[in-house]
Structure formats: structure tokens, C-alpha cells
Amino acid sequence: MTRKTPTTLRSARWFAPDDLRSFGHRSRMMQLGYAEEDFRDRPVIGVLNTWSELNTCHAHFRDRVQDVKRGILQAGGFGVEMPALSVDESFTKPTSMLYRNMLAMETEEMIRSHPLDGVVLMGGCDKTTPGLVMGALSAGVPMIYLPAGPMLRGNYAGKTLGSGSDAWKYWDERRAGNISDAEWRGIQGGIARSAGTCMTMGTASTMTAIAEALGFSLPGASSIPAVDSGHQRMSAECGRRIVEMVWEDLTPNRIATPAAFHNAALVAMATGCSTNAVVHLIAMARRAGVAMTLDDLDALGRTTPLIANVRPAGKDYLMEDFHYAGGLRALMKQLEDRLDCTAMTVTGRPLGENLIGAEVHNADVIRPLSNPVYHEGSLAVLRGNLCPDGAVIKPAACDPKFHFHEGPALVFDSYPDMKAAIDDETLDVTPDHVLVLRNAGPQGGPGMPEWGMLPIPKALIKQGYRDMLRISDARMSGTSYGACVLHVAPESYIGGPLALLRTGDIVRLDLAGRRLDMLVGEDELQRRRTAWQAPEPRFQRGYGYMFSRHVTQADKGCDFDFLQTDFGTAAGEPDI
Numbered sequence: 001m002t003r004k005t006p007t008t009l010r011s012a013r014w015f016a017p018d019d020l021r022s023f024g025h026r027s028r029m030m031q032l033g034y035a036e037e038d039f040r041d042r043p044v045i046g047v048l049n050t051w052s053e054l055n056t057c058h059a060h061f062r063d064r065v066q067d068v069k070r071g072i073l074q075a076g077g078f079g080v081e082m083p084a085l086s087v088d089e090s091f092t093k094p095t096s097m098l099y100r101n102m103l104a105m106e107t108e109e110m111i112r113s114h115p116l117d118g119v120v121l122m123g124g125c126d127k128t129t130p131g132l133v134m135g136a137l138s139a140g141v142p143m144i145y146l147p148a149g150p151m152l153r154g155n156y157a158g159k160t161l162g163s164g165s166d167a168w169k170y171w172d173e174r175r176a177g178n179i180s181d182a183e184w185r186g187i188q189g190g191i192a193r194s195a196g197t198c199m200t201m202g203t204a205s206t207m208t209a210i211a212e213a214l215g216f217s218l219p220g221a222s223s224i225p226a227v228d229s230g231h232q233r234m235s236a237e238c239g240r241r242i243v244e245m246v247w248e249d250l251t252p253n254r255i256a257t258p259a260a261f262h263n264a265a266l267v268a269m270a271t272g273c274s275t276n277a278v279v280h281l282i283a284m285a286r287r288a289g290v291a292m293t294l295d296d297l298d299a300l301g302r303t304t305p306l307i308a309n310v311r312p313a314g315k316d317y318l319m320e321d322f323h324y325a326g327g328l329r330a331l332m333k334q335l336e337d338r339l340d341c342t343a344m345t346v347t348g349r350p351l352g353e354n355l356i357g358a359e360v361h362n363a364d365v366i367r368p369l370s371n372p373v374y375h376e377g378s379l380a381v382l383r384g385n386l387c388p389d390g391a392v393i394k395p396a397a398c399d400p401k402f403h404f405h406e407g408p409a410l411v412f413d414s415y416p417d418m419k420a421a422i423d424d425e426t427l428d429v430t431p432d433h434v435l436v437l438r439n440a441g442p443q444g445g446p447g448m449p450e451w452g453m454l455p456i457p458k459a460l461i462k463q464g465y466r467d468m469l470r471i472s473d474a475r476m477s478g479t480s481y482g483a484c485v486l487h488v489a490p491e492s493y494i495g496g497p498l499a500l501l502r503t504g505d506i507v508r509l510d511l512a513g514r515r516l517d518m519l520v521g522e523d524e525l526q527r528r529r530t531a532w533q534a535p536e537p538r539f540q541r542g543y544g545y546m547f548s549r550h551v552t553q554a555d556k557g558c559d560f561d562f563l564q565t566d567f568g569t570a571a572g573e574p575d576i
């Protein structure tokens with residue numbers, strides 16, 4: 001590979017020529033207080049910071065960006081902080097997923113339109129990882145992903161609390177009348193105690209693990225707790241390394257290969273990944289021109305043992321424990337024979353070299369392959385007359401009695417309808433019923449919200465039931481659990497067969513056969529199909545209008561069709 005030189009830097013096209021435009025660029029840098037030697041002939045690094053006061057998971061990014069810039073300066077680069085859309089999971093309605101692609105577009109265009117030679121991407125809260133990575137993959141300049149790191153483990157009255165998972169669990173206990181107001185307030189104050197992402201193996205930790213396994217984070221970065229001083233040191237290290245990557249011209253297309261995506265998917269399965277990872281992995285792979293399908297993921301799900309004993313799929317531990325047990329390097333060391341260790345990474349070395357010396361410090365947290373949490377089952381892909389293009393379920397996270405199940409459907413057309421019925425203690429429902437929520441997919445939600453862990457009806461909660469078979473075209477939080485079939489494609493809002501299901505129809509889940517069917521005759525289905533009427537579009541204007549025109553279905557990653565790599569010729573470099 002030829003090394004970059006000061007004259008071949010991308011930023012030199014802005015700053016070097018002796019013409020009026022470049023005079024303007026240089027004079028405006030001087031307006032900021034910089035001399036020419038600060039920014040000329042040096043890699044200019046954009047530090048894309050998804051900080052916002054409403055993104056609680058990224059609360060430390062204001063400080064960390066200084067550490068990143070310190071590292072950039074030390075290595076002879078010039079760092080500029082650039083704010084990027086902070087897609088926060090906690091407050092964004094109807095769902096952060098509506099805005100993942102907006103962040104991806106912003107990232108791509110911000111890089112393309114500015115004098116940047118490389119970028120450090122600062123993200124972590126669920127959608128920010130795929131959003132930043134998708135955009136940077138399309139932009140094509142060298143990039144390092146700096147994960148926010150998980151928050152500290154939760155604590156209330158000496159009991160450990162896990163993000164999301166314990167909120168759901170204690171909410172059910174509260175609905176059953178087992179928890180007082182004071183206890184509930186105590187849990188509220190103790191479940192999120194520091195900056196950082198959710199500290200279960202939810203979507204955030206799954207996606208940062210995927211970013212590291214893809215080769216886009218420095219080794220070990222993905223599990224460092226957000227408030228650990230090691231996180232500051234890692235931030236500075238990202239700054240130092242990205243400058244070298246620019247000189248080495250280590251562009252993302254050399255990292256995001258089919259081998260890297262194989263590694264990322266394998267690691268996702270071994271961590272007991274969030275089901276959201278499926279959508280994001282496919283979307284990221286397609287940006288890199290790698291054809292990854294649901295079937296590839298199902299094949300890995302069948303054969304990859306779950307070895308990260310981290311909740312919700314694992315039993316006891318949280319991300320802090322995972323980090324102290326050796327973190328992702330230690331986990332990948334267990335999988336070394338199954339990984340493609342020749343895959344290039346941001347270190348400039350293949351993955352295998354980054355794993356040298358990695359050790360497990362607690363074999364109950366990071367299990368050996370000989371003693372997994374589950375032998376398989378992080379993820380299964382179903383097909384059938386309810387989901388011809390696929391649906392996903394997390395077998396390891398549900399009661400095994402649902403692995404084969406037949407029961408009558410109880411169908412809800414909207415979230416408010418479902419919510420009202422579920423809390424009605426006179427609702428006619430048995431534990432064998434199959435709860436169905438539709439119109440909750442990419443178009444219908446809109447944005448495919450995390451509604452897929454439908455609440456258990458109050459009447460059944462009081463009788464002690466905590467799991468039921470549930471089906472939707474929604475997603476669910478990575479911190480959720482239960483017998484939830486998700487991502488039904490095509491979605492009901494655009495006339496997928498889920499739209500034809502009626503309350504009382506018998507639904508059959510056959511996990512071993514990877515089937516999900518409604519036991520309704522084809523003639524009857526045809527009658528219902530003919531009678532079906534498409535609902536009104538959700539949006540008449542604005543971003544949502546563009547979203548609904550261009551978003552792809554879950555099995556394709558929910559990217560916008562026009563952002564996919566094969567849609568057309570890329571814009572190329574700006575003509576200056």
C-alpha cells in the first residue's frame with residue numbers, strides 16, 4: 001500500500017492550492033485562532049461526536065472528545081470536533097430507529113463535504129453505532145469507532161440491577177402487586193447510575209462488540225466502562241491511531257470484508273446478541289457491498305454456542321463483569337478457530353494478532369466452548385405463511401416450552417388497542433393464546449419500534465405467568481426476553497400476510513423446523529387478501545415522508561433504498 005504524503009492528503013485539496021478558494025479556507029481556519037502550521041500538511045481528523053444533553057448514555061462525550069483530540073495532536077494530526085445527530089434511545093419517539101438512517105446520511109455527507117482525512121466516530125447508544133458506521137462506510141475515509149462504554153452496574157438496596165431487563169422484570173412484579181411505591185422509586189434511582197450505555201448485553205453492547213469484531217475499534221475498546229479512566233486512555237489512543245491510519249491509507253473497504261462480517265456475526269451469536277443486531281448487521285454489510293442474509297445468520301445461530309454469560313440471555317452478569325473477565329478479546333480468543341483471523345483491523349494488523357495474549361479471568365462470565373451458557377440459540381430465523389421473507393426469535397431467551405407451540409391468535413392492530421386490552425383483567429385470554437401486534441413494522445410503526453415484547457395480560461400476570469408466545473412486525477429492545485417472534489417480513493402495513501391473521505386463528509411455531517404458520521386454508525387467505533385495504537400513509541410531509549417511501553423491509557436491513565451501495569454511482573469527491 002502506498003503511504004499518504006502531505007500533498008496527497010484529502011485535506012490538501014482544501015488547504016494547499018494557491019487560489020482564491022483555498023485562501024478562503026485558510027483564512028477561515030485562522031479566524032479560529034489556528035496558524036497554518038496547525039492544520040497544513042497534517043491529517044485533519046473529524047471527531048464525530050453524538051453528544052447531547054438528552055443522550056444520557058453519551059454524557060461523558062464532552063470530556064472524551066478532549067482526550068481524542070489530545071491523541072490526534074500527539075500523533076501530529078489536527079482534530080476538529082463535529083457534532084452529529086445524537087440518536088438517543090431513551091427519549092426519541094416514536095422510536096430511535098426512525099432516525100438511524102438520518103444519522104447515517106448525515107455522517108456520510110458531513111465527511112464527504114468537509115476537509116477530513118479521517119474520522120473518529122463517537123457513539124454507543126443503540127442506533128448510533130450502525131448509523132455512524134453505515135455512513136462512514138459509504139464515505140470511505142479511514143475511520144475508528146470509539147464506543148461510549150457501558151454504564152456501571154445498577155444497584156438498589158444492595159441488589160444488582162440490569163438496564164432494561166430489570167425494569168421489565170420489576171414492572172411485572174409491580175403490576176402483580178408485589179412491589180411498593182418506595183421500592184419502585186428506589187429502583188428508578190438505582191438502575192442507571194453513571195454515564196454510559198445500557199450495561200446488559202442489549203443492543204448497545206451487542207453493536208459495539210460487532211464494531212470491534214468487524215475491526216473498526218481498537219482491541220478491547222468495546223467493554224471499557226464509560227467512567228473508567230481506561231476509557232479516557234482509550235479515547236486518546238483512538239486519536240493517536242487514526243492519524244497513523246490516514247498515513248497508511250487504511251480505508252474502511254480494506255477492513256469491511258466478507259471475513260470481517262463473518263467474524264462480527266459469529267461474535268454477535270456468541271454474546272447472545274440483541275435481535276436488533278440482525279437488522280443493523282445486514283444494513284452495514286450491504287453498505288460494504290457484502291451480501292449478508294437472514295439465512296447466513298440463522299446458520300451461525302444454529303452452530304455458535306452462547307459463551308457470554310451476560311444478561312438478558314446469560315444468567316448472572318453484566319457488562320462490567322464481562323470487562324473484568326477479559327472483555328471482547330478474551331471472548332474472541334475462545335472463538336479463534338471459528339474466526340477468520342486474517343481479517344484486517346484498524347490496528348493495521350489482522351484480527352489474530354490483536355488476540356495474542358488475550359485471557360479469560362473469570363470462566364463463569366466468559367465461558368469456554370466446552371461449557372457454554374447455551375449450545376446454540378442466540379438467534380433463529382423463521383419462515384412460513386406468516387412471514388415469507390423471514391422473522392426472528394431468540395430461542396435462548398424464551399421458555400423452552402414455546403419452542404413448539406400451537407394456540408389461538410389474539411390480534412391487536414395498534415399499540416394503544418393492545419395496551420388497553422392487556423390491562424383489562426376481564427380479557428378473555430389463556431396462557432396458550434398467541435399475542436399478536438401488527439402495524440408496527442418499518443412503515444407501520446412507523447420506524448419499527450421496540451414494541452415486540454408485548455406485555456403479558458394483567459390477569460395472567462396475577463396468576464403467575466411470565467411468558468407467552470408473542471408475534472409482531474416490530475423489533476424488541478436488546479434487553480428484553482421472552483418467546484417473542486419479531487421482524488415479521490413483509491410487514492402487515494404494506495399487506496404482508498400478518499395483515500390477514502384474525503383473532504381465533506390457530507398459529508403454530510415450530511422452532512426446530514424454523515416455521516411460523518397460521519393454520520388457515522389458502523382459499524380463505526385469498527379471500528382475506530382480496531378484501532384487505534391498504535391503510536393511509538403515516539406521513540404527508542417531511543423526513544417521515546421520505547422515510548416511508550424509501551425504507552426497506554427488516555430482512556434487507558431497513559436502510560433507504562437509495563443509500564444502498566448498489567443503488568447508483570457514488571457522488572465521489574466534491575469538485576473544488
Ligand code: FES
Pocket residue numbers: 057088089090124125126163196197198202204
Ligand atoms: Fe442508550 Fe440503552 S438507552 S444504550
Ligand code: MG
Pocket residue numbers: 089126198202203204477478479
Ligand atoms: Mg435498547
